Amino acid sequence: MNRFENKIALVTGSSQGIGAACALRLAADGADIILNGRKLDERGEDLIKQITAMGRRAHFLAADVSHMHNVVNLVRDAIAVYGELDILVNNAGVEKNKDFWDVTEEEYDFVMDTNLKGIFFGIQTFVKYCMSNKRGGVIINMSSVHEEIVFPHFAAYCASKGGLKMLTRNLATELAHLNIRVNNVAPGAIATPINKKLMDTPELLENVLDNIPMKKMGKPEDVAALVAFLASDDAKYVTGSTYFVDGGLTYHYEEQ
Numbered sequence: 394m395n396r397f398e399n400k401i402a403l404v405t406g407s408s409q410g411i412g413a414a415c416a417l418r419l420a421a422d423g424a425d426i427i428l429n430g431r432k433l434d435e436r437g438e439d440l441i442k443q444i445t446a447m448g449r450r451a452h453f454l455a456a457d458v459s460h461m462h463n464v465v466n467l468v469r470d471a472i473a474v475y476g477e478l479d480i481l482v483n484n485a486g487v488e489k490n491k492d493f494w495d496v497t498e499e500e501y502d503f504v505m506d507t508n509l510k511g512i513f514f515g516i517q518t519f520v521k522y523c524m525s526n527k528r529g530g531v532i533i534n535m536s537s538v539h540e541e542i543v544f545p546h547f548a549a550y551c552a553s554k555g556g557l558k559m560l561t562r563n564l565a566t567e568l569a570h571l572n573i574r575v576n577n578v579a580p581g582a583i584a585t586p587i588n589k590k591l592m593d594t595p596e597l598l599e600n601v602l603d604n605i606p607m608k609k610m611g612k613p614e615d616v617a618a619l620v621a622f623l624a625s626d627d628a629k630y631v632t633g634s635t636y637f638v639d640g641g642l643t644y645h646y647e648e649q
C-alpha cells in the first residue's frame with residue numbers, strides 16, 4: 394500500500410517498541426521517516442537499513458524531547474531534512490513506578506516533561522510551520538489507557554496521559570480551521586521493553602491478563618496499524634478523540 398506517497402513522518406522515541414513499529418509501518422505504507430531517540434545506536438541504524446530496503450528514505454535525529462529547546466530544534470531539523478513534514482507522531486514516553494508519597498520533584502519532572510511538556514512544544518513548533526506554509530498536518534499522540542483508567546503507583550504517568558487527553562481535545566478544536574487533525578492512540582498492555590518486568594514476572598502477567606478480555610498482550614504492530622489509519626486520509630474526518638488498542642481492557646467488566 395502506498396497511502397503515504399510523498400509524505401514525511403517524524404516519530405519520536407522510535408529506536409524500539411511502539412515507536413519503531415510505527416516508523417516501519419508508516420514506511421511500509423509509503424512515507425519517508427525521521428526517526429528520533431536520545432542517541433543513535435545500532436537499533437536506529439538497523440531501522441534506517443530496514444526502511445531504506447523498503448525503498449523509502451530514513452534519517453535519525455538525536456534529541457531528548459523532554460527539554461523544550463531540544464524538541465523545538467528536533468521538529469525544525471526534521472522539517473529541514475527532506476524540506477517538509479506532514480505527520481508528527483509523539484510517541485516517546487516514560488513511566489516511574491513509585492508510591493505516590495515517595496515521588497520526588499525530579500521524578501515528576503522526568504515523566505511530565507517527556508510525556509506532556511515535550512509534546513506540547515513539539516506540536517507548537519509543527520503548527521507554526523504549518524501556519525507559515527499554509528498547509529495542513531496530522532498529529533498523533535501516544536497516550537495510554539491510563540489517560541482514562543487509574544494506575545496506582547504511577548500517579549505522574551496518569552497525570553501526564555490525562556493531560557494529553559485534554560491537550561488533544563483542545564488542540565483539535567483550536568487547529569481544525571488550519572486543517573490540522575490531532576488524535577490520541579491509547580495502548581493497553583503491549584509487549585515492549587517498557588513492560589519487561591511485567592513480562593518476566595508470571596504472577597504479575599497473569600494478573601494483567603485477567604483484566605484483558607482478549608487474554609493476551611498486544612504487539613507494537615497492533616498499535617502501529619491504528620496510527621497508520623489515523624495518519625492517513627482514510628481518517629480525514631477524524632480529530633479530537635482517543636482510539637484504544639487494548640484487547641478490551643478499558644471498558645472491561647465481568648461478573649465472577
Ligand SMILES: NC(=O)c1ccc[n+]([C@@H]2O[C@H](COP(=O)([O-])OP(=O)(O)OC[C@H]3O[C@@H](n4cnc5c(N)ncnc54)[C@H](O)[C@@H]3O)[C@@H](O)[C@H]2O)c1
Nearest residue numbers: 406410411431457458459485486537580582583585586587
Ligand atoms: N508498552 C505499553 O504497554 C504501553 C501502554 C500504553 C502506552 N504506551 C506508550 O507508548 C509509548 C511508547 O512506549 P513503548 O512501550 O514503546 O516504550 P519503550 O520504553 O519500549 O520505548 C520508548 C522509546 O522512547 C524513547 N524515549 C524516552 N524518553 C525519550 C526522550 N526524552 N527523548 C527521546 N526519546 C525518548 C526511549 O529511548 C525508547 O526508545 C510511550 O508513550 C508509552 O507511554 C505504552
